[in-house]
Amino acid sequence: MVLMPDLSASPRPVVTRKDVARLAGVSTAVVSYVVNGGPKNVSPATEEKVRQAIAALGYRPNIAARALKVGSSQILGMVVPKISSPFFAGLAKAVEQAAEERGFAMLLGDSRDSLAVESRHLRNFVDRQVDGVFLCSVVNHRPDVSELDGRGIKTVLLNFSEYPLPFDAIGPEFVGSSRQAVEHLAGHGHRDIALVQGLVTGNTLDGREQGWRDALEGLGLPEGRVIRCPFDRAGGYEAGRRFLALPQRPTAVFITSDEQAVGFLRAMHEAGVRVPEDVAVFSFDGSEEAEFTWPPLSTVRQPVQEMAEAAVRAIIGSGRDDPARIQVFPCELVLRRSCGCGTTHSG
Known part of the structure; x- marks a missing residue:
């Protein structure tokens, strides 16, 4: 009953x-x-x-009534391409903490690497009348945020810092930091340095690939080979299998994310290829898991906390009519065994 x-x-x-x-x-x-x-x-x-x-x-x-009275929902939105990514999970956590310290709550949307899903999240944020949006877009050049702008919702692009834009953008120094990583590999004596590049949406060159190309050209090294794959462990593993099949395998590889590098290391281990003795590896992001791979990953560490603080200040601490600006943050090379360095230190 x-x-x-x-x-x-x-x-x-x-x-x-x-x-x-x-x-x-x-x-x-x-x-x-x-x-x-x-x-x-x-x-x-x-x-x-x-x-x-x-x-x-x-x-x-009554939060809704208060929002109408003061003209603020005290809610912010954030869209990331993949919340399962250690880097984006860490970035979202840092942004949420910085917003919370200022009395703001945050809604998080996972676009699952889909532009259509990203657009749905943005429309949802407009309907919920959020005060601002942090967007880690799947598009690497001028994502469409016209609907947010038309409703007066402040937008900050995160992990995006290479192009002049009509709105705020905050991100790492992709090109220069990647170039330094490749130059470091060359400093270990490598002359054939490959690239494992994550798939990007858009018709512009990813800053990490540009840095890799700039380094090879600046050092007078031959054009390297590129393996393109998704920005995840499975993609890195498949890239590793394809790397193993290359004729005259390169002796070093620069990988555009730690997550890809984890999969790449597994492929090397299964094939009995030693890292760094047979192939040196340098990756990008500086996520926590890079320290716990075997061997530990040399990586370009992004200043996640500093970028998160700057993003929240850009929305909460400035007026909607303030001129847009791009803030580019220098990264740090964290040198570990995977590149051939014998001890764990930063430089």
């Missing part, structure tokens, strides 16, 4: 700010100061009385 709810029962009355104020013996303004953390200070004793009244009555502030 299915028990049906008693629809005749009276609904639970809505607890208001006035109810809290009456129980705590304070004004409604004081309740507002406690709930919103200002703008005026409240003595610790008074704040404790208000919080006890809130707990006793089960009061929940």
